[in-house]
Amino acid sequence: MTIENQRPPAVLIDQVSKWYGQVIGINDLSLAIDGGVTGVLGPNGAGKSTLFKLMMGRIRPNQGSVRLFGVDPWANTSPYRRVGYVSESEKLYEWMTALDFVSTLARLHGMTREEANDRSAHVLDFVGLSEVMHKELGKFSKGMRQRVKIAHALVHDPELIILDEPLHGCDPLARTSIMSVIREMGEQGKTILVSSHILEEIERITEQIVILHNGRLLAIGNLHAIRGLLDKHPHRILINCEDPRSLAGLFVSEGPVFGVRFPREGQLEIQTNNLSAAHSILPSIVVKSNQKITSIENPDDNLESLLGYLIKEGS
Amino acid sequence: MDSKGRSLSETVWTRMDRKAGAIIELTMRQLRHRISTWVVLGVGVLLMALLLTFYIDSVRESFEPIDNDGDSEDNDGDGYPLGQERKYGTWDWDSAEYPGSSIYIPESDIDWNDAIRTESGNKSWTGRAFFEASWIDYDYTGDWYDSYVDWNPNQEGTPELADCSDWEYEDIISIWSDACDLGDGDGDGLTTYFVAGKWRGEGFATVPEEYYLEWGYWTEEVYVEPEPPENYIDEDGIDCFEGLDLREEDWEGNRVECPSEQRLSGSHGFDNDGDCLSSNEGAGDDENRNGIKCDVQWISSNGVVIMIDRDDLVDEDPDEQEYIGELIHRTFVIGVGKMAFVILLGLFIPLFLSLGLVRDETENGTLHLLLSKPIHRAEFIIYRLAGYLAISGSYVIALSLVVGLASSILGPGDQIIRLGDLPVWLGIGVATTMVLVAYGSMFNAMGLISPKYGVYLCIVFGIWEFMMGSFSIINPNWTVASVSISHWALQMIDATVLLAWPDTIQWAAMDQAFEFESGLSAFWQPPVHTLGTSSAGIALLNSFIVLSLVSITWIFIAKSVFSRREIL
Numbered sequence: 001m002t003i004e005n006q007r008p009p010a011v012l013i014d015q016v017s018k019w020y021g022q023v024i025g026i027n028d029l030s031l032a033i034d035g036g037v038t039g040v041l042g043p044n045g046a047g048k049s050t051l052f053k054l055m056m057g058r059i060r061p062n063q064g065s066v067r068l069f070g071v072d073p074w075a076n077t078s079p080y081r082r083v084g085y086v087s088e089s090e091k092l093y094e095w096m097t098a099l100d101f102v103s104t105l106a107r108l109h110g111m112t113r114e115e116a117n118d119r120s121a122h123v124l125d126f127v128g129l130s131e132v133m134h135k136e137l138g139k140f141s142k143g144m145r146q147r148v149k150i151a152h153a154l155v156h157d158p159e160l161i162i163l164d165e166p167l168h169g170c171d172p173l174a175r176t177s178i179m180s181v182i183r184e185m186g187e188q189g190k191t192i193l194v195s196s197h198i199l200e201e202i203e204r205i206t207e208q209i210v211i212l213h214n215g216r217l218l219a220i221g222n223l224h225a226i227r228g229l230l231d232k233h234p235h236r237i238l239i240n241c242e243d244p245r246s247l248a249g250l251f252v253s254e255g256p257v258f259g260v261r262f263p264r265e266g267q268l269e270i271q272t273n274n275l276s277a278a279h280s281i282l283p284s285i286v287v288k289s290n291q292k293i294t295s296i297e298n299p300d301d302n303l304e305s306l307l308g309y310l311i312k313e314g315s
Numbered sequence: 316m317d318s319k320g321r322s323l324s325e326t327v328w329t330r331m332d333r334k335a336g337a338i339i340e341l342t343m344r345q346l347r348h349r350i351s352t353w354v355v356l357g358v359g360v361l362l363m364a365l366l367l368t369f370y371i372d373s374v375r376e377s378f379e380p381i382d383n384d385g386d387s388e389d390n391d392g393d394g395y396p397l398g399q400e401r402k403y404g405t406w407d408w409d410s411a412e413y414p415g416s417s418i419y420i421p422e423s424d425i426d427w428n429d430a431i432r433t434e435s436g437n438k439s440w441t442g443r444a445f446f447e448a449s450w451i452d453y454d455y456t457g458d459w460y461d462s463y464v465d466w467n468p469n470q471e472g473t474p475e476l477a478d479c480s481d482w483e484y485e486d487i488i489s490i491w492s493d494a495c496d497l498g499d500g501d502g503d504g505l506t507t508y509f510v511a512g513k514w515r516g517e518g519f520a521t522v523p524e525e526y527y528l529e530w531g532y533w534t535e536e537v538y539v540e541p542e543p544p545e546n547y548i549d550e551d552g553i554d555c556f557e558g559l560d561l562r563e564e565d566w567e568g569n570r571v572e573c574p575s576e577q578r579l580s581g582s583h584g585f586d587n588d589g590d591c592l593s594s595n596e597g598a599g600d601d602e603n604r605n606g607i608k609c610d611v612q613w614i615s616s617n618g619v620v621i622m623i624d625r626d627d628l629v630d631e632d633p634d635e636q637e638y639i640g641e642l643i644h645r646t647f648v649i650g651v652g653k654m655a656f657v658i659l660l661g662l663f664i665p666l667f668l669s670l671g672l673v674r675d676e677t678e679n680g681t682l683h684l685l686l687s688k689p690i691h692r693a694e695f696i697i698y699r700l701a702g703y704l705a706i707s708g709s710y711v712i713a714l715s716l717v718v719g720l721a722s723s724i725l726g727p728g729d730q731i732i733r734l735g736d737l738p739v740w741l742g743i744g745v746a747t748t749m750v751l752v753a754y755g756s757m758f759n760a761m762g763l764i765s766p767k768y769g770v771y772l773c774i775v776f777g778i779w780e781f782m783m784g785s786f787s788i789i790n791p792n793w794t795v796a797s798v799s800i801s802h803w804a805l806q807m808i809d810a811t812v813l814l815a816w817p818d819t820i821q822w823a824a825m826d827q828a829f830e831f832e833s834g835l836s837a838f839w840q841p842p843v844h845t846l847g848t849s850s851a852g853i854a855l856l857n858s859f860i861v862l863s864l865v866s867i868t869w870i871f872i873a874k875s876v877f878s879r880r881e882i883l
Contacts, residue, residue: 056687059881077689085687091680093341095348107337108688110330116337152684 008070009034010160010191011055016064018050018215025050027215028064033193037186039202039223040195042212043307048195049088051212052164055193056085068160081109084153088164090145094138098129098148101137106155116155123151128177143174150181160191167201179205199306211310218310224276226306234258235275237282238297241289244268250285251278334690335698342702346668355667356710359660363718366655370647370722374640380548381639383632383830386590387544395539398547401590403539411457415539424529425522434530437517440510442528443488445497447507448518455515462492462512479509488523547588549634553829554585555613573825580620584611584630591628602626611828617849620821623828633829640727642826642833645819648722648736649812650838652743656715657804658784661750662777664707669755670773672699673877674762682882693874696759700870703755708748715744735815742811749862750804754780756866757800760873763880791843800865803844806858810842813851 013031017024026047042048053059054066057073057080066072068079093101099120106116124133127147132140137148146166153161163182167175182205186192196202202209203223211218211226219226241247248260248268256278259271272278275298286293346352382388386398391406393413400407403414419439425432437450441462451474457463466474479487479495487495492512499506505518522528555573573583582605586592591600591609599608603624611625625631673696676682685695719740723733757776761769784801786793791809796802812819819839826835842854 053883058683058686059883077691080687080689083687085683087683087687089680089683092684093345093681096344104337104341105684105688108334108685108690110333110689112333149684153687 008067010069011193012065012067012070013051013054014065014067016054016061016066018054018059018061024215026054026061029212029215029217030064031210031217031220033191033210035189035191036208037182037192037194037206039206039209040193040212041197041199041202041209042195042218043197043304045214046197046212047215048197048212049164050215052085052087052162052193052195055162056080056083056087081156082159084156084158084161086146086149086153086161086163086166088168090142092137092145092148094136096137097134098124098137098140098151099133101148102152102155105152109156111156119155119157120151123154124148126154127151127181141171141174143170143178146170146174146178147181150178154185158190161185161193163192163194165195165197167196167198175201211307213307213311218307235272235278235298235300237270237272237275237278238263238295238299239268239270240266240294240296241268242266242291243289247285247289247291250289254281254285331694334688334694335701338685338690338695338698339702339705342672342699343706346703346706351667352706355663359664359710359714362655362659363651363714366647366651367718367721367725371725373643373647374725374727380635382548384551384590384628386550386588386632387547389544394541396542396544396547398550398588398590399542401593402588404593413539414541415537417533417536419531419533421529421531423531424527426527427525432522432524433520434522434528435519436530438530439513439515439532440520440528440530441513442522443509443511443526444520444522444528445507446494446510446514446516446518446520447505448516449505450518451514451516455513457513459492464492464494464510464512464514466494466514474508476508488526547632549632549636551587551590551629551631552633553611553630553638553825554587555583573821580613580615582607582610583613584609584625586629588632591626594628600626600628619817620824623824625828630829633831635831638825638829639831639833642822642831642835644722644726644733645812645816645822646833646835646838648719648739648743649808649835651718652715652739652746652808653784653788653805653838656711656743656747657750657808658781658801660711660714661747661754661801661804662780664711665751665754665758666773666777668707669700669703670758670762670770672696672703672755672759672762673873674759674766674769677882678766686882692877693870696870696873696877700752700755700759704748704752707751707755711747711751712741712744715740715747719743738815739812742815743808746804746807746811749807749859749866750800753800753804753862753866753869756869756873760869760876763873763876788838791840797844800862803858803861803865806842806844807855807862809839810851810855810858812839813841814855 009032011031011033013029016026016029018026029047029051040048040051050059054061055068055073057077060074066074069082071079073079096104099117102120102124103113103116106120107113111119121130121133124130127150129144129147129151132144137145140148146168150163150166153163166178166182170178179201182192182194186206194202194205207223208221209223209226210220239247244262244267248262248270251257251270252260256274257270257272261269261271263269270278282296386401387396389396389407391408391410391412393410395405395407395413397407399414405412405414405416422438423434424442425434439455440446451466453466453468453474455463456465467476469475474494474496476494476496478498480498482495487509490509490511494508494510494512494514497507497509520528553573555571586609594600601608603610603612603626605612609626609629611623611630613620614622614624676685686692716737719737720732723736724731726733726736758769758773761772761776763769765772780799780801783796783799784805787796787799787802787805790796791802791806819835820841823836823839825831826833841849842851844857845851845854846857
């Protein structure tokens, strides 16, 4: 058996606690991540950035150990060769052009100037900035700046990519393009960690999530599996349609539904204990009802209600 | 290719190289984008331009010949300068006494107790006498204090004096600087006067008891051409001789240029204007007590003139053109090197450029970008400092060479450029660069130790360094001053000066001995930290090592602080 076969996971967090004076950032967290795109979810102040800073060796855990590819990132810079990190900090060197910026940072990986320029042009193209790469960063919009940051994190073709709130403050167009970039990287087989405090954002990127709350690990696993846990929790589905009443009849007769309401004209609210079952029969009911459905919403399927439920369960 | 099949360009060292290159380049570009960089570097250039204009001014002024011993002055206004009067043994505070003027030669006298108390003839008299005059020189006059008798002659040519024929004897005797008329008592047609003071005339003098009379004659006056005062400026230069028997007849043939390659010792100097030899009533002077009158004693050690001890009035008025130009030039080079480069630029450039090298990245939030790359924090500090040094060091060395070139062209000497100066200027540039490294690493560490109050710490350190630097210029032997970076950098300049211009000790000794007052000794003294060898090379190496150790220590302190710091 060779050492390669015992390859350590990309990220290994072992009983880590980190506090800032009286404030607890991370509380006894254990986590191992290797491969795929993982969303790190949690409201503001849940400890997402603290977790990432621990991984990047910016801060030192008070208890427990952090390992990137089996190496302590606080003591040793060698894992950074294999990691790309997009911090939440917005600051860039405003007087540099995008190409300059990315290639200067690329050279810190030991690339020659030519290599760095080639790679930088390539990743800037990958994030969709090839047309503006000779413009100064000071003239860039927020979404463009986020993409420059992603480009700098990708320039050395890392195995692990950590993105701290990459969609924060971006307009919808930029969000879409950044999300597709992240998805594409995931398809390339990289280990990706993306943090967000908005569930829908993460949902569009990945199904594998970690939920943090008050520095603790609240849940880990597939988003839908976690959602499955919510089945006992009464859930609402809002359907906008032409004839809510006939559709309500169909649901009550066939589906796992314990109540219906009509909050507005042309809108049906279904209350269910088994969200996935309700969703699974939803298409057949829609077909059966033979009417035009304009939208289906899950108002309880957001982070806040998920967290609220998980915390209640936990207590 | 190495054993693992990687090409040579992929070793750890080349990777480090590339990282260093990237950070250095980034740092330089960041510094270039800051206004404060341009302000401090621009002020440095302006300062140097100002100093150069002062230099041009001082060079022109000092080349005017100076009469160091003041013997070109004509104090009594008789047209003869002091130097010429000294040569002829005349007094320069009496306009009646000048080279070639007639001199009174005393012949004889009648003392208060001599038995024979009469004398006759045509003489110049001094004293008291009853004088039966056949002729009196009414023009024999002088200053009132010299007691010349005023005869007050009328139009007929007879003196009009007080008639004292019926006076008491005591009253007659008591007059002075005057004469009175006693009339023609014996009826021979000649009037008898009582005269007291100085007078000239022919007649018969009878000296009263208890009084005296002296007489003599004045020599013929000879015309001596007054020499122009310029002859007594720079007339007694510094003379050095090849052999020690300098009192030979052909001493002129033995003369050599003093600041020559050959290190002089022993008795030198020649009293060109003769004022030493004629002093002490011709006995000369041996102030330096070496047994030779009117000479200059040169004392050498290890082939370098370290002291010059001269007798008074020897080599006391040297040619400024020949000496002070060189002295002022060296004083300028050393003064600018120490004050402007090491103390001013050395302190202010790091204060503006190095304090925030790492701290500002933390405050701006751009540090996250850099530290997410595989680069150690200590490496980061060193590369940042290297970037700062690339700008400030090349600036300082370029500036020192430009100022050096300008002053080498303007400076004294026959050659177009004083090539011998350039090593000194390079030494100044290198010493200042060492200061930039030391202060840079120190101020950078201060910024890291206390991002908020680091600047105040730096200012306190800066004041200390400024004071210790100034003290080190005045007295490099003061031990307390060696607890400063500037002291060691100034030592580097002292050592470089001695290496590039080995005869600077001799120049300093000449400056003091011959009173050029160029200020060289105020700005330069031989290096102190020679470990007892008095070798400039060892002092230079010693200072270099001390400054390097100080810099490494501060880099290490910065590294320790930075490595432990959590970046939020």
